[in-house]
Amino acid sequence: MDYNCLVIDDEVLLADSTAEYFNLFGVKTAAVYSIAECRKFLQENTTELLLLDINLLDGSGFSLCKELREKSNIPILFISARTSDDDKIAALHIGGDDYVEKPYSLGVLLAKVQALLRRFGQNKAEGYSDGWLFVDFDAKQVSVGGIPVKLTSMEFKLLSYLIKHANRVISKQELFEEVWEDRFTGDGTLNVHIRKIREAIERNPGRPEYIVTVWGDGYRFGR
Numbered sequence: 518m519d520y521n522c523l524v525i526d527d528e529v530l531l532a533d534s535t536a537e538y539f540n541l542f543g544v545k546t547a548a549v550y551s552i553a554e555c556r557k558f559l560q561e562n563t564t565e566l567l568l569l570d571i572n573l574l575d576g577s578g579f580s581l582c583k584e585l586r587e588k589s590n591i592p593i594l595f596i597s598a599r600t601s602d603d604d605k606i607a608a609l610h611i612g613g614d615d616y617v618e619k620p621y622s623l624g625v626l627l628a629k630v631q632a633l634l635r636r637f638g639q640n641k642a643e644g645y646s647d648g649w650l651f652v653d654f655d656a657k658q659v660s661v662g663g664i665p666v667k668l669t670s671m672e673f674k675l676l677s678y679l680i681k682h683a684n685r686v687i688s689k690q691e692l693f694e695e696v697w698e699d700r701f702t703g704d705g706t707l708n709v710h711i712r713k714i715r716e717a718i719e720r721n722p723g724r725p726e727y728i729v730t731v732w733g734d735g736y737r738f739g740r
Contacts, residue, residue: 588663
């Protein structure tokens with residue numbers, strides 16, 4: 518599933534109440550309570566932003582942030598009961614985008630989250646990243662799980678077009694005209710390119726999560 522925000526905090530009641538409050542205001546939010554649960558969540562879902570506690574029962578939020586930063590530029594908002602300037606500097610230095618102290622006002626926190634989501638949304642034109650798949654439109658680079666993958670020029674152009682029109686069914690004819698710039702390109706050519714892209718980016722190419730076939734209509738990018 519796709520979420521706007523994931524709360525990672527071992528204070529279960531606080532994590533759940535934060536997620537519930539955000540959902541009331543249209544920010545689709547889930548909550549997990551450990552690093553292990555976060556890893557599992559990101560394998561099965563996508564989120565646009567992480568709300569990450571520094572102190573977790575099974576490790577440090579700092580360590581998790583470093584791990585995620587090796588393969589993703591997803592926005593991370595740290596939350597912590599720590600109040601020292603050193604902790605704040607460390608949080609931002611390792612890749613955090615903001616820092617909030619506990620106890621916090623849910624209204625203030627929601628405003629920060631909404632601001633980060635807007636900023637991240639403005640940057641989407643430059644690429645795509647969800648923690649598993651990373652695509653840089655300008656550099657024409659793709660990585661999966663932190664590992665670079667190679668696509669041909671046409672494969673990259675096709676993937677980029679689908680991403681830029683995510684969650685909309687794109688007809689084959691539109692792809693022929695807008696990507697190949699040739700309305701007479703055949704289905705076989707398109708099918709081969711889609712198959713190769715799936716083999717490069719999907720966890721299970723036989724059951725694609727990113728490039729979904731909409732039978733009789735075309736393809737849709739979006740998990």
